[in-house]
Structures are given as C-alpha cells and as structure tokens.
Amino acid sequence: MAIPGARASYRHGDLRDALVQVGLELARAGGPDAVVLRQATREAGVSPNAAYRHFADRNALLQAVSDAALGLAADRMEAEIAAAPVADDPATRARERLRAVGAGYIHFAREEPGLFRTAFSVPDNLQNQASATKAGRGGQTPFELVGAALDALVAADVLPRSRRQNAEFLAWSAVHGLGMLVIDGPLRGLTDQMVDDATARLLDMVDRGL
Amino acid sequence: MAIPGARASYRHGDLRDALVQVGLELARAGGPDAVVLRQATREAGVSPNAAYRHFADRNALLQAVSDAALGLAADRMEAEIAAAPVADDPATRARERLRAVGAGYIHFAREEPGLFRTAFSVPDNLQNQASATKAGRGGQTPFELVGAALDALVAADVLPRSRRQNAEFLAWSAVHGLGMLVIDGPLRGLTDQMVDDATARLLDMVDRGL
DNA sequence: GGGAAGATGTTTACACTGTCCACAATCGCA
DNA sequence: TGCGATTGTGGACAGTGTAAACATCTTCCC
DSSP: OOOOOHHHHHHHHSSSHHHHHHHHHHHHHHOGGOHHHHHHHHHSSGGGGGGTTSSSSHHHHHHHHHHHHHHHHHHHHHHHHHHHHOOOOHHHHHHHHHHHHHHHHHHHHHHOOOHHHHHHHSOGGGGGOOOOGGGGGSSSHHHHHHHHHHHHHHHHHHHSSGTTHHHHHHHHHHHHHHHHHHSSSTTTTHHHHHHHHHHHHHHHEEEEEE | OOOOOHHHSSSSSHHHHHHHHHHHHHHHHHHGGGGHHHHHHHHSSOGGGGGTOSSSSSHHHHHHHHHHHHHHHHHHHHHHHSSSOOOSSSHHHHHHHHHHHHHHHHHHHHHOOHHHEEEEEETOOOOGGGGGGOOOSSSSHHHHHHHHHHHHHHHHOOOOOOOOTHHHHHHHHHHHHHHHHTTTTTTTOOOHHHHHHHHHHHHHHHHOOO
C-alpha cells in the first residue's frame, strides 16, 4: 500500500473509503489510538488536510472505522452461526444459535483485539445500533444478530416472552465483559485453554440465567 | 490547586503522589485520554520533565492513576457490601453479598465513568490483581472482594465447590460488560430506570447461572 | 563542619500530532 | 466554453511526549 505516486490524477477516486480501510488496518494493529489521521492520509498517499474534505475531524474518522469494525464483528458472528450444529429439536437449535452468537463475539475479540477495542472506543447509543453502517455482509449488526437469536428462543418456547424485553442487554453484557477483560483487561495472559473454558461456562451461565 | 509559586522550596515534597492525585482528577473529568502528562505537571506547579523523575513515561503515570482508580472502585464496592441487608439465613446472606459486590461495581462505573474507564485503560494481568496498589481503604482489591464473596457462597453451600474455580471470571465479566456498555458503549443513553432494571436482572442472571 | 554524591527540578530542543487558512487543480454542468 | 462546486495542497500554529544538559537541594561520610 501507500505507493507514493500511485495516483494518476489530482483526484483520488474514493478517498473516504480508502481512509476507512487504512484506518481499519491501523486499528487492527494498534487499537483506536493507532488510528492517527496524518498516518492514514500518508498511507493513502494524500496530504493530511485532504481528510477534512470527508471527515469533520479525527473523531469522525474514528467513528467510521469503529462502525466498520463492528461490521466485521457481525461477519464473525454470522460465520459462527453458520458453523453451529443443527439440532433436530427446535429448542436446542435456538439455544445453540444464541450460543454461537456469543461465541462469535468473543472469538472476534480474541482474534482481532485491536478492531474490537476500536469498535467500542467511541461513545454511541442504542438508537444507532441498527444502523446499516455497522452491519456486516449479511446486512445485520451485532445487536440485531443477538436480538434475532433471542426472538428465536422465544419462538421455540425456551425463553418466556415476559423475559424477552431488553434481554439483549444481559447477553451482550456477559460476552462483552469477558471479551474486554480477556484482551486487555486483567484477564489477559490466561492460556487459550482457560479462556475457552471461561467462554463455555459464561455461555452456560447466560443460557441458564437469562 | 495549581497555585503558581506555591512551592517554597526547590523540592516539591511528594511529587509522585501529587501527580497521581492530579491525574485522578483529570481522569475523573475526561477519562484516560485526559491524563496528559504536561497538564498534570502544570497543575502540580512543576515543569513537565519533573514527572520523569517519578515515572518512566506517560504510560507509567497512567498505570499509577489506573491502579488508584481501581482502589476507589474497591471502596465503592465495600460501601455497598456494608449497606447490604443482613439476612438471618447464611445462604441468603452470602448471595446478598455477591449481589452487593456486583452492584457496587456497576454503581462505581455509573458514578465515576471517567475513573472506571481509566481503571481498565491499561493492559494488565491476573497476577497483579491482588497488588496492594489496587486496593481500597479496606486493603482489598476488587478482584479480592469478588473472590471473597464467592468463597462465602461456597461456605454457605450455595455454590457447589466444583464450580468455584475461576468463577470470578464469570461474575466479573457480567458486571464489567454492563458497566462498559452503559457508560460509553451502545447502552449509554438508557434512562436510569432502565439501567437499574438491567442491573437487577443481570445480577439475577449471575445468581441463577453461576 | 565541609565537601562530594545522589536525588530532584529546570531549560532547551525536537519530532509528531490535530486542525485552521489561503490557494490550486479538477470535475460537472449551463 | 466557461464557471461554480468539489476535492486536494502548502504553510502555519499550538499542544503533546520525551531526550539531554544543567541547576539546586539533601544526605552522608571523612
């Protein structure tokens, strides 16, 4: 990347997207703090100020990178769902699905800690959680994936409808916490074995306690 | 604070501690990124490089501030334990205690989001979780407080001994995740009522699913 | 007591960051 | 063809972390 004179024309083409892609690489390698505007423009082969034609400030760039990272998380979760065992019993199937959603989330955190941290480095709110900018290739955001899995649990009569409302918060909190603690919190340094074990038990806890 | 010529002597007295205290205030107001070395020295009435006599670099200062913040979290948790209802039944008492530990943790996150984020802004590992630098006035770190509460659950025959090992990870993950999501994650903007509700349900989940 | 050695603060300097402003090249359309 | 809007460039500035050399204070030993 970053071939110095690679740009034939004065115009870049799609600088905005290029900056987000470069930002994603920076974030992957070093987390949110590594998303430095000047570095991104440098790698995009453009002057620092060019970025300001597409983003209000560094924070806006980080926001865009963060959204893209969440989309990648969604991809990882969908992959895990696709790989989940398909039980005959609809109830078990629904439970396996929620499990896969959670496992995918934690796997993403462990495989791409920089992106995971970046995804949550910028304040956000619930209203934006269905925004297409945060969606994966399947068109759904992580939040929507959890929601759908919970709906399936209700449909399969595993989760009483009375407990459905805002159940996302609980499931999400559990996996988010483990992900955070494991990648750069006090739980880093655990062996893979220990993390796998903790993940399984955590998902049991959610399954049992939701 | 930061009286310009307030220092009578050439020596400061206890600059290291002063920097940590100032850092704590900066973190309280603006999270980890607000802990800027030059600003801290400025408020301590000292030249920027004076800090380097006490900390290897900015990160070492942040580390110290982060530890102090964790100590404050421990204080908050102990306060919640002290305020917990004391049931006659030892089993209920033990369960109330774990609940208080979790509730204190989340309350701290909500009351001091800047400090909470700072406490987890620097990578750490499990071996350090009992370090005295992270302890509160009661002498125990948050990790030790959870551990003690879990031990009490085993002693009261609520939690089978076979599930005791590393149970900290599960309980901690749940409350940590909710804390994070609520203060600057996608769950911010929820009404206090909603957060209280989510907290109660989350603690139920842990109680039921551990 | 008198100095030397070490600890602690200061000054100067540098590279790097985000961002503002004025200017230039290019594109799209009348 | 020309002209306005978009997009990119160059130069500048304040603020940051940190290195190196220098100054001052404390301590402690002869």
